[in-house]
Amino acid sequence: MIKDTLDPKGLIREAYRMEGITRAECRSIFLDWALSSADERDTAADIRQLLERHSADSQGHPMTAVLMEGAASHEAPGRRGGRKARVPE
Secondary structure: OOOOOOOOOOHHHHHHHOOOOOHHHHHHHHHHHHHHOOOOOOHHHHHHHHHHHHHHHOOOOHHHHHHHHHHHHOOOOOOOOOHHHHOOO
């Protein structure tokens, strides 16, 4: 059996196979997947690849929505804080 580097435990794959799974359950599974992901991996790229792999056949699935949220949260954030945020003009 070939090990899946994107989903080594098969968590995401199995979530898509579960009938009646809720969004909250998908978030819990996603968190487990993210925490078990290797530190040296590009998590944002992995999420995009998982979406490409699974979302075409599963547009209404709650895991697709959770993966899309995960991908959006990895977009480059704007500047936060700094002197301008602390000192009134």
